Amino acid sequence: MNQTNPSPLPTPPAIETMRWEGTPEGFLRLIDQTRLPDKLEEIECHDVATVWNAIKRLSVRGAPAIAIAAAYGVVLGVREATEPCDATTVNKVCDYLATSRPTAVNLFWALDRIRAQSQLWFASKNLDRATLLQRLLDEARAIHEEDRQMCRAIGRHGVALLENITGVLTHCNAGGLATAEYGTALSVFFTAQDQGRDLHVFVDETRPLLQGARLTAWELQQRSIKATLICDSMAAQVMREGKVQAAIVGADRIAANGDTANKIGTYSVALHCRAHQIPFYVAAPSTTFDLSIESGAEIPIEQRAADEVTSLYGRQTAPHGVDVYNPAFDVTPAELIAGIITERGVIQPVSRDTIATHFA
Ligand code: MRU
Numbered sequence: 001m002n003q004t005n006p007s008p009l010p011t012p013p014a015i016e017t018m019r020w021e022g023t024p025e026g027f028l029r030l031i032d033q034t035r036l037p038d039k040l041e042e043i044e045c046h047d048v049a050t051v052w053n054a055i056k057r058l059s060v061r062g063a064p065a066i067a068i069a070a071a072y073g074v075v076l077g078v079r080e081a082t083e084p085c086d087a088t089t090v091n092k093v094c095d096y097l098a099t100s101r102p103t104a105v106n107l108f109w110a111l112d113r114i115r116a117q118s119q120l121w122f123a124s125k126n127l128d129r130a131t132l133l134q135r136l137l138d139e140a141r142a143i144h145e146e147d148r149q150m151c152r153a154i155g156r157h158g159v160a161l162l163e164n165i166t167g168v169l170t171h172c173n174a175g176g177l178a179t180a181e182y183g184t185a186l187s188v189f190f191t192a193q194d195q196g197r198d199l200h201v202f203v204d205e206t207r208p209l210l211q212g213a214r215l216t217a218w219e220l221q222q223r224s225i226k227a228t229l230i231c232d233s234m235a236a237q238v239m240r241e242g243k244v245q246a247a248i249v250g251a252d253r254i255a256a257n258g259d260t261a262n263k264i265g266t267y268s269v270a271l272h273c274r275a276h277q278i279p280f281y282v283a284a285p286s287t288t289f290d291l292s293i294e295s296g297a298e299i300p301i302e303q304r305a306a307d308e309v310t311s312l313y314g315r316q317t318a319p320h321g322v323d324v325y326n327p328a329f330d331v332t333p334a335e336l337i338a339g340i341i342t343e344r345g346v347i348q349p350v351s352r353d354t355i356a357t358h359f360a
Pocket residue numbers: 058061062063064104171172173174175178179183184185211249250251252262263264328
């Protein structure tokens with residue numbers, strides 16, 4: 001049943017996942033997401049290695065947020081470089097940052113955009129160090145602001161899909177922490193709340209690193225959105241009981257045919273949705289599409305350390321030496337996806353043709 005509240009409560013300010021402090025001689029400040037929800041602490045990044053490590057260890061995570069952090073990281077890397085101030089130096093810094101994580105294509109998109117811009121700048125004339133750093137910072141800020149706008153637009157398009165829906169399931173964290181502001185999947189829920197809708201969100205905890213429990217549940221709680229945390233293994237039961245009528249998740253890379261990589265466990269959610277005839281939606285900005293690859297088979301899947309599976313918060317939960325498989329992402333085939341919500345609208349049905357038309 002739709003519930004309309006004519007005078008919704010004012011919503012709290014959105015989470016500021018990261019911000020650049022000051023001039024190009026300043027630094028990047030970002031929330032250390034590994035500390036949430038018990039501690040809201042920030043990391044100050046004064047050099048590119050700190051940004052690289054923050055991405056690698058998931059202090060900053062989520063496809064768009066990784067891209068934005070890396071863009072600011074380029075300013076730091078070029079600033080500390082001893083090489084000449086030219087496009088080759090920019091490229092080297094981008095190459096380094098590109099080694100931090102392999103799956104989310106937004107990272108490579110942002111770094112390629114910066115490489116292309118610096119080629120253009122240096123093609124017309126030589127730049128002194130101060131001018132180059134200022135331009136790099138402006139570019140990073142533009143990437144940051146554009147992501148903010150895209151997230152808002154995703155929310156506006158996505159909310160139209162939730163008519164007659166009271167319960168929705170999400171997996172991992174595709175919220176403000178993972179982006180510039182409103183998130184992708186969570187932007188749909190935040191926008192629904194802004195419109196006075198009363199949604200109930202079921203949150204998969206998202207083993208092994210608990211992004212759902214630690215981050216999504218926290219974000220929803222911050223905004224007083226009704227949220228119920230479940231273990232990943234409970235999703236099918238929640239669907240069978242009719243508690244959710246749709247699932248919306250984010251994405252790390254979407255191939256030209258619509259196959260979508262997202263946090264490990266997403267594929268299972270999509271299969272459960274199909275079994276229960278519930279629509280499974282992906283919410284992602286155009287920067288998450290990789291139209292250079294034909295299908296999900298070409299998406300590189302990050303493999304992470306065994307101890308993420310064998311221990312929980314420093315406590316060993318499996319026998320020492322046990323064999324472990326720990327892919328950080330899986331690929332959901334396009335045929336299981338009811339629609340992809342982008343900043344331009346909703347791709348529905350999902351196919352190579354509809355995606356090509358969407359971006360034509
Ligand atoms: O390993 P993570 O936490 O970076 O994985 C994040 C996800 O899988 C998100 O769902 C995805 O990046 C979309 S964020 C808007």
